[in-house]
Amino acid sequence: MNEDFSSILRARYRHYAGVSLVSLPGKCILISWLLFSALFLRSRIAGCESWRLPEVFFPHISLIRPRLLDPVRVLVQIFWLFFIRAPQHKSGNKNIAKRLSHGLGARLVGAGSVAKVNWLQPAFWQARDASVARRHRQPLTIALAAVLAVLCITVPLDPMAQFVFASALFGVLLIFNKLPGRFPQMLMIVLSLLISCRYIWWRCSSTLNFDDPLGLALGIVLLLAELYAWLVLLLGYFQNIWPLNRPAKSLPKNTADWPSVDIFVPSYNEDLEVVRATIYACQGLDWPKDKMEIYLLDDGRRDEFRDFARDVGVHYITRSDNRHAKAGNINNALKQSRGEYVAIFDCDHIPTRAFLQLSMGWFICDPKLALVQTPHHFFSPDPFERNLSNFRKVPNEGGLFYGLIQNGNDLWNGAFFCGSCAVIRRGPLEEIGGVAVETVTEDAHTSLRLHRLGYNSAYIRAPLAAGLATETLSAHIGQRIRWARGMAQILRLDNPLRGPGLKLRQRLCYFNAMLHFLSGIPRLVFLLAPLAFLLLHTYIIYAPAIMIFLYVLPHMLYSSVVNAKIQGRYRHSFWGEVYETVLSWYIARPTTVALFAPHKGTFNVTAKGGLIHEKYFDWVMSRPYILLVLLNVFGFLVGLWRLYAGPSNEISAVLLNLFWVVYNLLILGGAVAVAAEAKQLRSDHRxxxxxxxxxxxxxxxxxxxxxxxxxxxxxxxxxxxxxxxxxxxxxxxxxxxxxxxxxxxxxxxxxxxxxxxxxxxxxxxxxxxxxxxxxxxxxxxWVSWKQNMSVDKPLSSMAAVMSISVQGYRRLLRAGPQPLPQLLTTIKTLVEMAKSLRPQPILIRVEEA
Amino acid sequence: MLTITVSGMHGGVGATAIVANLSAALQQQGLRCLCIDANADNMLRLALAVNPEETLGWAKSSLTHSAWQDATLQHEDGRWVLPFGELNVDELARFIPTWASSESPLHDIFYELQSLPLDCVVIDGPRSRLLPHYSLPSVDLTLYVAAPDAASYALLKQDAKNWQSPNSRILINRLQPAQELASAIASFIADDFEERMVPCVVHEDLIVAEAQAELSSVIGCAPDSQAAQDFQSLALWCQSELQSREK
Missing domain, CATH: 2.40.10.220 (predicted glycosyltransferase like domains)
Incomplete structure (x- = not known):
């Protein structure tokens, strides 16, 4: 025990003992109480410091001179405090706090004497962190927990023990799953981490076959992919541990105190029709008219835009070149406007009238706040939703990011700019030289720079603006390619893990966002991995099938139960795999290229508001998945052959890989289903x-x-x-x-x-x-928009993905060259025939006599 | 028993139509209603399908010293109506001082009403400036009916302290959103008397006049009309307002 601790204990002892003599039993009682309270109690209980509880609640009992009837007095006093004084509890607290701050408390040494508690002030947290009890208890607890965790993760177990371990903890997990609140959720995260870390440890330490070079090479590739997924899981848990749910902050009563805002609506090649609604909505924003200027930033230099801006009375800014695309466009407008704040709306994001009133409040109360971001909400279905016809039934791809991840980032002061539906303070934005132009995701890069300078960001989860989603699958994928490339570029050019200004938590948030877009290659690895055994007959996970089963299954099961709990309202189980699989092939190359040559590649504009006149199957877009499907089908057939002709000691390994192939085919089917574009005839979205x-x-x-x-x-x-x-x-x-x-x-x-x-x-x-x-x-x-979305149930979600997958294969066969549609018809006939064989329910009518 | 008095800002704002249709809505929502005509024009009887030949009413009964109960009639939807009674100019001149005094027959009528199986009394009162002169028994809610026109706005501003009592509310009737002037005045009124406004409005709808011509209420003859919707909302608001006040 160090100097500080004993000196504080001594001070407390003196406080109780004063100058009078202390009897021996008194000494024992006093010292053991002081030790006990310092080591095991919270620093404050019921509004007063815990070590002073006896003198506050038992003023008539002297610790230093215990008397014979004191136990009785204690009991009577406890009874009185609990059952009679209870209703006056609050005022009692106040008095205690008052006495503390004015009288005795002032005599104490150290931070332990902070009497007035205001947990909103940093002083309280510093005091709390420094409080004696915590300082000595925390390292002890952490060390103990760390030892236990290392044991849990690294101790090798035989199959039976591993089975008991995983299933017992799974029972605990399911119990926590039923409990409401965030604390059980955090405990679930701990359990999932334990099991996943255990899996990864096992994979790293005992599943590589160093005798077989091919197996070793492929095994390392798979292991790296799994390490990537594990890291993303870890960082995801960190990011989402306590979503902030920041409420809107009210503005000053007097509108004269409201700041001035410039509204930028950048456009490049979008239709005037799309832009009109946005401008009209901006004009109707509830904000003093003399404190709001609207700028239409036209990079397309179109006369009709200029005329429109003149007719409706908004500023029109254009420029001679299109350097740096949208970022350059905004920076150009920054020089020509003067408002204290800049609100940016993509030209197809229509703000609701309350946008500024709900988003500006936080700027007023936090002068270091530089950015307020709100969600991007889409009132038209994106290609996934349209082609899978689940619009407004299943949370879409962006739902997870805007519903949960940004909200989780906000806790760590790491919510970042998404390019639209956001307000930025002009001062900080000019300080970093305007919107960042070095990468194709100028938005995230801009907020990264703001954070580096020590500015704060905020995220308000209410959907305050709504826009059009991308029309076609190819456009959608194009947009994601741009994001992925941009994020990879930032990772190279302005790595959030290095460089000045960021807190560790912010670094992790940014890093995870970037890591997320590198998922292309790992996903492809997972889709191909079982073929290594089935086609090449090499063990890339060098372990008995039963052990693989006992390690992989808990790892996947735990993480999917925990993720269903955390993400249930924003992303349904298995859908994420479908979304990721569709993108994987396309983002794999650009991200890799961007990682090695970050300056290559240009800005591609996301096309929105288009039409699809005919239902068609996008053969170009779906080519990679079809290849993957064919490979997996081939692997499946080979696997069946191995099952039939191979040695009997391999059967379990074959079965495991067949299971994996079937799962991959299921997810790939979902990806194929997306490629069948449904008709989109109306030019204006309803x-x-x-x-x-x-x-x-x-x-x-x-x-x-x-x-x-x-x-x-x-x-x-x-x-x-x-x-x-x-x-x-x-x-x-x-x-x-x-x-x-x-x-x-x-x-x-x-x-x-x-x-x-x-x-x-x-x-x-x-x-x-x-x-x-x-x-x-x-x-x-848009507030009630999500209400009719069902909550995630992993099994029914699995069923939904399955039916989507079957639909995907049907569409593929129907659109394919001639023998395939014929095959589909035959299969359908056979299925119908088989169905007709099953017994039918009948209605028995009982004739009454 | 709930008591609502309806009083127009000036002639033609449609206070009588409000009484007729509001009471029909309340009755349909399950309250047993009585409408009392406290307006010397004696027009409520037309809106409630009383035989035009009928001359009886509480004022008349008071003059002839007969029982007011005999002048009370029942509408086919169950509402009761007590007309003012047809008085000629001399009779009216004789009656008004009594009505304005503390010996108004309405006090006795109200006293006797307490024992009757009624949930709600809706009074078609005199126009707003005259209302304080006539001795009306204490009411739970006074609805001042304003039209979105200059005269209503001027009178509202002029007698501003009249609407400050907690029982007073201003209701906008005959709103025509398509007319810019009318909707501008309506929003002036709403801004100036924010807290005293009834949160719903009644739109100008031809069906109100047509319903009266057909001796019916809009609730009965045109349930799809906006007017029917407006009166349903108004009736619901009255009920919840009075219930919240009871608490």
């Missing part, structure tokens, strides 16, 4: 909603109706059949926006039994601003 509106007929009658979807050019409205009958050619639709009602003249385009389709007549800017405000920019539009 947003499904449901809110009440009023239809005003030319006759002067008003009908009550429900708006069921809208687009920039019209709306679909549902009502009773009787009411629908009265609707003629022209109607006014009255919509509500924050208590005020607006009327829009529309013409009927089609009429069903209880539904009418309407087209907006007046497309003038003033009418369109109101229309966009009443539809796209409704503050509560």
């Amino acid at each position: 947003v499904q909603v449901r809110f009440p509106v009023v239809l005003e007929l030319p006759s002067g009658h008003l009908l009550h109706a429900q708006l069921v979807d809208f687009s920039l050019s019209g709306a679909r409205i549902e009502m009773s059949a009787d009411a629908a009958e009265q609707v003629g050619q022209r109607v006014n639709v009255i919509m509500d926006r924050a208590g005020r009602e607006y009327s829009f003249a529309m013409t009927t385009v089609f009429k069903g039994r209880d539904v009418v389709g309407l087209r907006l007549c007046d497309q003038s800017p003033s009418s369109m601003v109101n229309y966009v405000q009443c539809t796209f920019a409704r503050a509560d539009n």
